[in-house]
Amino acid sequence: xxxxxxxxxxxxxxGTARYPSPKVLVxxxxxxxxxxxxxxxxxxxxxxxxxxxxxxxxxSLGVRVLPNxxxxxxxxxxVTTAHMARELFDTPWIKLEVIRDDETLQPDVFGLVEAxxxxxxxxxxxxxxTTEDLSVADRLVEAGCRVLMPWGAPIGSARxxxxxxGLKAMxxxxxxxxxxxxxxxxxxxxxxxxxxxxxxxxxLNTAVAEAxxxxxxxxxxxLAIEAGRMAFAARPLEPRDMAAPSTxxxxxAALGG
Amino acid sequence: MRIFVNGDQHDIEPATLALALDALGYGGxxxxxxxxxxxxxxxxRPKVELNDGDKIEVVAPMQGG
Numbered sequence: 001x002x003x004x005x006x007x008x009x010x011x012x013x014x015g016t017a018r019y020p021s022p023k024v025l026v027x028x029x030x031x032x033x034x035x036x037x038x039x040x041x042x043x044x045x046x047x048x049x050x051x052x053x054x055x056x057x058x059x060s061l062g063v064r065v066l067p068n069x070x071x072x073x074x075x076x077x078x079v080t081t082a083h084m085a086r087e088l089f090d091t092p093w094i095k096l097e098v099i100r101d102d103e104t105l106q107p108d109v110f111g112l113v114e115a116x117x118x119x120x121x122x123x124x125x126x127x128x129x130t131t132e133d134l135s136v137a138d139r140l141v142e143a144g145c146r147v148l149m150p151w152g153a154p155i156g157s158a159r160x161x162x163x164x165x166g167l168k169a170m171x172x173x174x175x176x177x178x179x180x181x182x183x184x185x186x187x188x189x190x191x192x193x194x195x196x197x198x199x200x201x202x203x204l205n206t207a208v209a210e211a212x213x214x215x216x217x218x219x220x221x222x223l224a225i226e227a228g229r230m231a232f233a234a235r236p237l238e239p240r241d242m243a244a245p246s247t248x249x250x251x252x253a254a255l256g257g
Numbered sequence: 258m259r260i261f262v263n264g265d266q267h268d269i270e271p272a273t274l275a276l277a278l279d280a281l282g283y284g285g286x287x288x289x290x291x292x293x294x295x296x297x298x299x300x301x302r303p304k305v306e307l308n309d310g311d312k313i314e315v316v317a318p319m320q321g322g
Contacts, residue, residue, distance in 0.1 A: 015322030025320075040321025041289065043263040043314065046282025051317025055287055058318070068321045076294070083296035084289035084316055155322070183322075205322030 001200050003036075003147050003178055004093070004125040006064070010035045011195070011225050013066065013180065014218065015205020022057055024214050029061055032218035036064045038095055038203065040071075041085055066127060068095040073108070075115035082119055094119060095149070095182075095203075097129045105155040109136040113143055120144030129182050132166035134173050141177060148177055149203060152194065153184025156206045160190035164197065171198045188217075188224030195228025196236060261312045275302035278315065288315050 001008055014034040019025040029037060039058060044051045058065060067085035072078040075098060082094045098115055100108035107130050116126050120143055128140050132150045140148060150170060153159035161167060162184065171179060181194040182203040191202045202225055211217035258271050262281060269277055274290065274297060290297045291314040297305055307313075 015320075017320040017322045019320075038321050040319045041316040042319040044286075044288065044317035044319075045263065045265075046278075046286075046315075048317075051319055052287055054320060055318040070321055080291055080294060080296050083298075084291060087296075087298055088287065088289040088316070088318060 001178065003127070008035050008201075010222070011201040011229060012191075012222055013038065013182075013201055013203040014208065015203070016054075016058070017205055018209035019214055020209075022054075025209075026057060026061065027215045028208055028218040029063065031215045032208070032222050034063065034218075034222075036066050037061075038068050038205065039065045039089065040068050041081070041088055064093075065089050065091060066093050066095050067091065068129075069097050069115075070099075072098055073100070073111075074098065075111040075118070078111070078115040079118050082115075082124060086124065092123060092125045093127065094124050095127045095129060107131055107151070109133065112136070113139045116140055116143040116145055127180070132163055132170050134170060137170060137174065141174070146177065147180065148174065149180040149182035151183045152181045152190060155183045157184050158186025158207060159184055160186055161193055161197075164193065167194070167199070168197050188220045191221050192224040192228035192231070195225055196231050198232050201225075258307070258309045260307055260310070263313070263315055269307075272307055273303050274305040274307055274313070277307055277313070278302065283315060286317065288317050290315055 010033050012032050012034045013036045014032050015038045067089045069078040069081040072081050078098050085094060096115055098108045098111035100106050112128055116128050119126050126145045127147045127149050128145050129149050130136055137148050153162040178200045180201045180203050181199050185191055185204045185207050194202050208214050208218045258269055260267050293312050
């Protein structure tokens with residue numbers, strides 16, 4: 001699997017927020033075997049060191065970072081944040097989030113397309129956090145995005161794949177664009193389901209960070225993603241309306257008298 | 258001259274962005290900056306003269322999802 005020409009063996013992208021401690025964060029990233037972690041940027045006072053400490057931890061892990069524009073409500077804010085992230089993290093990758101509403105954290109797809117155009121023209125490699133809407137996805141691809149990241153469910157909701165049909169249609173519509181289910185997953189079976197649909201990868205954070213044992217959950221997600229991908233490659237059965245006996249009926253003994 | 262850094266008011270002598278950041282304790286830190294909503298790249302900070310009322314944002318790496 002590759003994103004913008006970067007080959008990756010792990011199909012799990014892991015967020016770095018909300019872990020109970022830096023040690024648990026480090027252990028969870030290691031257990032997940034993720035090669036890409038998401039990061040963000042926030043205000044820091046001259047006297048504070050927390051951001052610097054966090055950055056040292058991430059650098060020590062040798063993983064690739066995908067900075068986000070979380071919290072941005074307009075295309076302009078997202079573009080400025082992306083520029084700051086590119087300099088700070090020294091990467092053209094940006095997880096582009098433009099949020100309409102703090103209650104639902106639903107993507108503002110209009111602002112998203114607007115920001116994606118500007119950023120792609122400016123040399124960024126954009127990972128847009130979007131919905132499963134195919135028209136929006138088409139616009140994002142037209143704008144130059146070579147990865148799409150539709151939501152599974154609202155951020156942090158742990159509901160899984162709210163619209164599996166829509167995600168399946170998206171896979172069929174974009175056979176050659178890497179697709180990542182981003183957000184809303186709660187348990188490893190949700191991630192396996194995304195992979196069974198043929199998605200290339202899964203991005204999650206809260207489901208691991210706020211689990212009772214984040215390190216074990218990170219490993220569980222990694223295994224589920226591997227299993228789901230293997231199942232997709234093995235071409236699963238389509239659901240049927242009627243029963244079909246698994247044991248052959250030919251050659252059955254005639255015992256009816 | 259009055260400037261706002263991350264929303265907090267500071268009274269400083271007229272200065273460039275680079276000098277103001279040093280004076281506020283940001284010297285040597287991994288940060289990115291914007292002035293009045295516009296990104297200012299690190300190499301440009303010594304050339305940006307601040308004006309009264311400027312709003313400066315200084316951000317650092319943070320955990321994110």
